Amino acid sequence: DTEVTQTPKHLVMGMTNKKSLKCEQHMGHRAMYWYKQKAKKPPELMFVYSYEKLSINESVPSRFSPECPNSSLLNLHLHALQPEDSALYLCASSHPLSGIGNEQFFGPGTRLTVL
Amino acid sequence: QQQVKQSPQSLIVQKGGISIINCAYENTAFDYFPWYQQFPGKGPALLIAIRPDVSEKKEGRFTISFNKSAKQFSLHIMDSQPGDSATYFCAASEVGSGTYKYIFGTGTRLKVLA
Numbered sequence: 001d002t003e004v005t006q007t008p009k010h011l012v013m014g015m016t017n018k019k020s021l022k023c024e025q026h027m028g029h030r031a032m033y034w035y036k037q038k039a040k041k042p043p044e045l046m047f048v049y050s051y052e053k054l055s056i057n058e059s060v061p062s063r064f065s066p067e068c069p070n071s072s073l074l075n076l077h078l079h080a081l082q083p084e085d086s087a088l089y090l091c092a093s094s095h096p097l098s099g100i101g102n103e104q105f106f107g108p109g110t111r112l113t114v115l
Numbered sequence: 116q117q118q119v120k121q122s123p124q125s126l127i128v129q130k131g132g133i134s135i136i137n138c139a140y141e142n143t144a145f146d147y148f149p150w151y152q153q154f155p156g157k158g159p160a161l162l163i164a165i166r167p168d169v170s171e172k173k174e175g176r177f178t179i180s181f182n183k184s185a186k187q188f189s190l191h192i193m194d195s196q197p198g199d200s201a202t203y204f205c206a207a208s209e210v211g212s213g214t215y216k217y218i219f220g221t222g223t224r225l226k227v228l229a
Contacts, residue, residue, distance in 0.1 A: 042219035106158035
């Protein structure tokens, strides 16, 4: 299995809702990432987990809460979001000890709309 | 110093032509340079990547040229096809530091005319 899967594909939520995004990989990768991507912009790093521990938090607002329950799963819990948080949320994974480099493999993303 | 500058912002090429996208960086600690292709509504897909110890890497119609002294690298798409129409991002990373962070370029929207 050489892919990163994300669910749901689309999500519409109100500003008072609580929802979660899910990401899964079965490539044995031990680094997992959350990115946010606005239209016509590059992906913007939010969080990095390495060996199930949070290693990077790019000063993301607390209304975004990541969780890494095991080496294959990554969640992003959403609460009290703002309309400007509407974006494509991408998950990626990589093998931190790759002999070539840090190849990050991206999932298809969750298109989030906050009303 | 952490920026990666990418040009052009958009590119129109005739079918069968060569598409060239350029990136430049300042941080000499960068040691891994991937290129990603992204179709609308999809996640970025790794196309090809290079380390600074080689000046060129070719995979099918895609070639990375790397100039370490100029701190520049470029993607060449030979025999461009309409199916290559997508947004391309270059990136740079310090693998040796173990930070796992990519610094992305701003992207190039390529359109290949049939």
